[in-house]
Amino acid sequence: MNSPTSALEIQTLEQVTTLINMLAFRASHSPDQEACYFEGESLTFGKLWESLNRVAGFLRQQGVEHGDRVVLVMPNGLEFFPAFYGVQRIGAVTVPLFPGSGVQRIVKIIQHSNARVVIVPSDTPAADLEAYRQALGQIDCMIYPFNACDSYSSAGMESVAEPEPEDLAFLQYTSGSTGESKGVQLSHRNLIANLRQMITASLMDDKDVLVSWLPSIMTLA
Numbered sequence: 001m002n003s004p005t006s007a008l009e010i011q012t013l014e015q016v017t018t019l020i021n022m023l024a025f026r027a028s029h030s031p032d033q034e035a036c037y038f039e040g041e042s043l044t045f046g047k048l049w050e051s052l053n054r055v056a057g058f059l060r061q062q063g064v065e066h067g068d069r070v071v072l073v074m075p076n077g078l079e080f081f082p083a084f085y086g087v088q089r090i091g092a093v094t095v096p097l098f099p100g101s102g103v104q105r106i107v108k109i110i111q112h113s114n115a116r117v118v119i120v121p122s123d124t125p126a127a128d129l130e131a132y133r134q135a136l137g138q139i140d141c142m143i144y145p146f147n148a149c150d151s152y153s154s155a156g157m158e159s160v161a162e163p164e165p166e167d168l169a170f171l172q173y174t175s176g177s178t179g180e181s182k183g184v185q186l187s188h189r190n191l192i193a194n195l196r197q198m199i200t201a202s203l204m205d206d207k208d209v210l211v212s213w214l215p216s217i218m219t220l221a
Contacts, residue, residue, distance in 0.1 A: 017165040018188035020089055023049055024162070033206075038078050055086025055119075057159070058152035062117060062142060066091035066163075069115040069171065071141075073097050073106055079146045083119050084170070086149065088188075091163040092116075094170035095183070105181070107135045109173055113183060115141050122147035141162055165189040175184055 016022045023045065024033070031046030043051070064070060072094060074080045080096075086177040087094040095108050095113050097106055099120075110118060119133065120147050163169070169191055171183035198204070 017192060018088075018167075019169055019191060020162045020164050020188075022051070022192070024086060031207075036078060037083050037209075038076065041078055043078055043081060048085070049152065051082035052086040052089055053154035053157045054152050055082050055146075055149045056089035057154045057157055058144075058149040059087065059092065059117060060090055060160070061152065062144075064090065064092050064116050067168070068092045068117075069095050069113040071095045071097060071106070071110050071113065071115040071118045073099050073101075073118060073120050074146070074148065075099050075121065077121070079121060079150075080218060082150065083146055088163060088169055089157070090160060091167055093168045095173070097173065103131065103135050107139075109181060109183075110136065110141055111139060112181075113171060117141065118143040119149060120145055122150075163188055165192070 013022070013025065016025060024067055026033070027049035031049075032044050035043045035045045035048045036043050042057070059070065064087075070092050070218060072080065072083050072087075074083060074096070075098075084094050084096065095109065097109060101109075111116075118136075118141060120129070120132070120143060124145050129143060136143065165188050165196065167188055169188045170186055172182045172186060173183050198208040
C-alpha cells in the first residue's frame, strides 16, 4: 500500500482541503474502517486508497495529465469509487455519467468535455466496448474497462503531487431536460465546504451510515 504522504502533514480532519488528502488521511488513520458498502460487499479506506492509486497510475501511463477530463460510464457499485477518486488523484477531472443515458448523449458529452479517457465497468461485454469505440470514431479518446485500470502497478504514486483546493474535482452534467446538458464545475474546495456544512447541520459523526448518490459524502465525517 502506498503511504499517503499528505497524511503526514494533516493531523486532524479540520485541516483537509481536498477529497484526495481526505482519503489519504483516512487511509493512514483508519485503514480498516468501511468506506463504502454496496449489495453485500464493501471497501475499507485502506483498500480504496490502494485501488484508486492503481487507477491513477494506469491513467498516468496512458498520458492523462493534470486538468484532463476522464469520463466514467458506470452504474452504482464499488468500482465507481476508486475510478472516481483515481482520476482526481493525479489532478485530472472526473466526468461521471449514468450508463442509461444512451450512447448518443454519452458520446456528445465526451466530445463536449474533451475527455481523454472513458472508463466503463469491468464486466462490459466486448461487443459493447466495440460499439463505444465505433461511436467515438475519430475522437482522440480511449476506452478501458475498470479491471484494466485497477490491475496496474501503483509504484511511484507516492511522489505524485495531489490536486490543489481550487482544482476542479469533477464536472456534473445537467439532465438536459430543458436544453442542452451543461457541465457544472465543482472544485475540491467547493465540495469540502459543502461536506462540512452537511456534517454540521446533521450532527453527523463517524458512526453514521449515509445512503446517497453523491460519491464524496462518505469520507469526511
